[in-house]
Amino acid sequence: MTLSRRLWLGLMAGLAAAAFASGAFQAEERFITVASTTSTEDSGLFGHILPIFTAKTGIEVRVVAKGTGAAIKLAEAGDADVLFVHDQKSEEKFVADGFGVQRFPVMYNDFVLVGPIEDPAGVKSTGDIAAALKKIAESSTPFASRGDDSGTNKAELRLWKVAEVDAKSASGSWYRETGQGMGPTLNAAAGMGAYTLTDRGTWIAFENKDKLAIVVEGDNRLFNQYGVMLVNPEKHAHVKAADGQAFVDWLISPEGQQEIANFKLDGEQLFFPNYQPSS
Numbered sequence: 060m061t062l063s064r065r066l067w068l069g070l071m072a073g074l075a076a077a078a079f080a081s082g083a084f085q086a087e088e089r090f091i092t093v094a095s096t097t098s099t100e101d102s103g104l105f106g107h108i109l110p111i112f113t114a115k116t117g118i119e120v121r122v123v124a125k126g127t128g129a130a131i132k133l134a135e136a137g138d139a140d141v142l143f144v145h146d147q148k149s150e151e152k153f154v155a156d157g158f159g160v161q162r163f164p165v166m167y168n169d170f171v172l173v174g175p176i177e178d179p180a181g182v183k184s185t186g187d188i189a190a191a192l193k194k195i196a197e198s199s200t201p202f203a204s205r206g207d208d209s210g211t212n213k214a215e216l217r218l219w220k221v222a223e224v225d226a227k228s229a230s231g232s233w234y235r236e237t238g239q240g241m242g243p244t245l246n247a248a249a250g251m252g253a254y255t256l257t258d259r260g261t262w263i264a265f266e267n268k269d270k271l272a273i274v275v276e277g278d279n280r281l282f283n284q285y286g287v288m289l290v291n292p293e294k295h296a297h298v299k300a301a302d303g304q305a306f307v308d309w310l311i312s313p314e315g316q317q318e319i320a321n322f323k324l325d326g327e328q329l330f331f332p333n334y335q336p337s338s
Contacts (some may be wrong), residue, residue: 090119094139100124103259126209137295140303159288172275174254201253206236
């Protein structure tokens with residue numbers, strides 16, 4: 060064997076040993092990707108439940124948090140194994156179109172209308188979300204909309220229709236579309252003295268509350284349901300169906316449901332599990 064060949068083989072052996080030591084030849088990591096909403100991430104829910112699931116199963120969960128519309132598009136493209144969002148109509152269409160295997164209701168909370176503490180549109184006494192939105196529009200008081208096709212944005216647009224207000228036609232005047240997630244939109248509302256619609260979980264976790272307060276809550280039309288579904292491996296063969304379904308099954312199991320209920324901030328429960336086997 061020539062000297063140059065011995066040197067080359069020695070170099071390759073050294074590189075292989077270094078790669079093995081660094082873990083390059085170790086078993087592939089076991090993980091799934093979940094496309095979800097900003098509310099489940101920003102509220103801290105995932106920070107609470109995911110370590111528990113991983114410790115039980117050995118499956119790491121990597122979350123891509125976007126508005127519901129963007130999360131659904133991500134899952135439709137096969138860039139996620141599980142979809143966990145909060146717009147039932149869109150979720151049912153996702154399954155009906157063959158992108159999801161089966162939708163399971165997991166938990167709920169509610170939306171709340173928040174606004175400046177001084178309540179310039181005088182909506183706090185209404186207790187009626189449609190009447191409140193109508194007063195905001197009639198007084199041209201600033202309203203910050205996410206404007207991002209998220210579950211919250213979809214709910215907000217439905218509520219404007221109930222109020223018989225074409226808010227979109229006022230875009231750029233009193234109706235301000237941020238195109239951002241819930242946290243940044245709440246910050247924008249605080250900065251401009253505007254009203255906005257938010258899920259309660261994100262509101263509880265939001266730290267910049269000094270200038271804002273809940274002005275309307277408790278209306279049945281503010282109910283906010285979350286659903287979870289496995290992305291269909293028949294659409295995308297690379298979907299990690301077994302591990303993805305294991306996550307879905309754990310979320311709706313008694314243990315998963317209890318851990319959702321256990322998640323609290325300052326003693327306040329953010330999400331309420333409501334899976335029923337018959338569903």
